[in-house]
Amino acid sequence: MGRGAYALARVAVMVRTAALWCWWLGAIAAFAGAFVPGFTGRTIGLVAGAALFLVAAATAFLVHRRRYTELENGATRAAKTVILQDRRVTARAWLRARRWWLLLALTLAVASSLAAPAAGGMLLAGLGAGLWAKAVAIGRWERRNEALLWVRPEWASRRGPAGRDVKSYLTTGPVAGDARPGGARRRAVSAAR
Known part of the structure; x- marks a missing residue:
C-alpha cells in the first residue's frame, strides 16, 4: 500500500450517499410528475413507474455485487498512519464530483413525466x-466481521467504490471514524481503531 500517511474514505458512506440523493431526487421528480397528465395518462405512468422502481432497485443492488464480494474478502488491515475521512467529508466529495449528473438525472426524470407521469x-x-x-x-458484512471497510478516495473518485481503479479495500476496527457499520451517523464520535 506504500509508505507514509494517506486518506481513506468509508465504502458504505459512499454507497449510502448515492442512495440518499437518488432516492430524494427520484421522490421529488415522481411527486412533481404525478400532477402532469402526460401522454400515457397517470394510471399507466404510475404502474410503469412501479415496475421501473422494482427493476431499478434490483439492478442497483446486483450491479458489481461480485466485485464488492471480492474486495470485501480480500480486504487487509489499514496501517496506523492512515487518515480517516469524516463521514461528512466523504459525502461532500461524492456530491461535488457528481452534482451535474444528479441535476441532469432530476431534469430528465421530471421531463419524462410528459410521456409517462412519475415513471x-x-x-x-x-x-x-x-x-x-x-x-x-x-x-x-462489517458487523459480522467486526471491521469497517475503507477505500482510498482517489481510487473511487471516477468509477465508485467497486470500480476498476479500486485495487483493494482496507479495514479498521468497528469503532473507527464517525460512521457506524453501513455508513449511518455514529452518535458518539470515537477516534480509536
Whole structure:
C-alpha cells in the first residue's frame, strides 16, 4: 500500500450517499410528475413507474455485487498512519464530483413525466432503494466481521467504490471514524481503531 500517511474514505458512506440523493431526487421528480397528465395518462405512468422502481432497485443492488464480494474478502488491515475521512467529508466529495449528473438525472426524470407521469422519478428512486440495500449489505458484512471497510478516495473518485481503479479495500476496527457499520451517523464520535 506504500509508505507514509494517506486518506481513506468509508465504502458504505459512499454507497449510502448515492442512495440518499437518488432516492430524494427520484421522490421529488415522481411527486412533481404525478400532477402532469402526460401522454400515457397517470394510471399507466404510475404502474410503469412501479415496475421501473422494482427493476431499478434490483439492478442497483446486483450491479458489481461480485466485485464488492471480492474486495470485501480480500480486504487487509489499514496501517496506523492512515487518515480517516469524516463521514461528512466523504459525502461532500461524492456530491461535488457528481452534482451535474444528479441535476441532469432530476431534469430528465421530471421531463419524462410528459410521456409517462412519475415513471422517471420512480426509476430514480428505485436506484436509490437498491443502493440503500447495498449499503445495508455492506453494514451486515462489517458487523459480522467486526471491521469497517475503507477505500482510498482517489481510487473511487471516477468509477465508485467497486470500480476498476479500486485495487483493494482496507479495514479498521468497528469503532473507527464517525460512521457506524453501513455508513449511518455514529452518535458518539470515537477516534480509536
